[in-house]
Amino acid sequence: MSVRPAWEVRESGAAATSWFNVRLAFTDGARVDLLAVLSQAALSIEDVRAEPPLSLDDLAVVAEWIEEPLFEACGSHLGGGREQDRDGQARRARPAWPRGAEGLLLVAEAYRAAQEDGADPVLAVMGATGHSRRESLRLIAGARDAGFLTPRHARR
Known part of the structure; x- marks a missing residue:
């Protein structure tokens, strides 16, 4: 390399x-x-x-x-x-991020704040957590599953 x-x-x-x-x-x-x-x-x-x-x-x-x-x-x-x-x-230094429900709640807050500002919520979570896009999407999905974010699609 x-x-x-x-x-x-x-x-x-x-x-x-x-x-x-x-x-x-x-x-x-x-x-x-x-x-x-x-x-x-x-x-x-x-x-x-x-x-x-x-x-x-x-x-x-x-x-x-x-x-x-x-x-x-x-x-x-x-x-x-x-x-x-x-x-x-x-x-590389990565910001400390709590695990479990507390971390998922913080992910949801960063996600919603970015949505309200008209910014990309996934990038906001990536910036807040210091994780990759894949890991940030996993955290967002966990926040949805925990009920901190609305479901992505309406269920019929």
């Missing part, structure tokens, strides 16, 4: 947005090329190309594989978004 800076846009001498090329090469000849974008201390994937094509499940696994090398390459740009675990390994 390789991570290389691609280019950077500066505002008033400080880096505002940076792009990174990421390549995963496998021994069987398969490869995945990504373009990661770092803007305002947020890291996102802008483009993914794979040969052979990836399924959605494979794409989720690729995100886990590239997370650490990307944060290592971008760490100087990210500032305080990382911390050390017990073994001294760097890891």
Whole structure:
């Protein structure tokens, strides 16, 4: 795997947005090329190309594989978004989130607040919990099952 800076846009001498090329090469000849974008201390994937094509499940696994090398390459740009675990390994900090009914109630509150503001409620839950889209959708479904959110579809 390789991570290389691609280019950077500066505002008033400080880096505002940076792009990174990421390549995963496998021994069987398969490869995945990504373009990661770092803007305002947020890291996102802008483009993914794979040969052979990836399924959605494979794409989720690729995100886990590239997370650490990307944060290592971008760490100087990210500032305080990382911390050390017990073994001294760097890891991404995730906000503490309560488990059980209390956590589901907080998920429901974040979801409803985003709806009222006209924002994407799933992204609001992702931002509040620090979890992936898949995990956030699971939490939202749990909040619905617990009765904190209205059912997604009217039952007949």
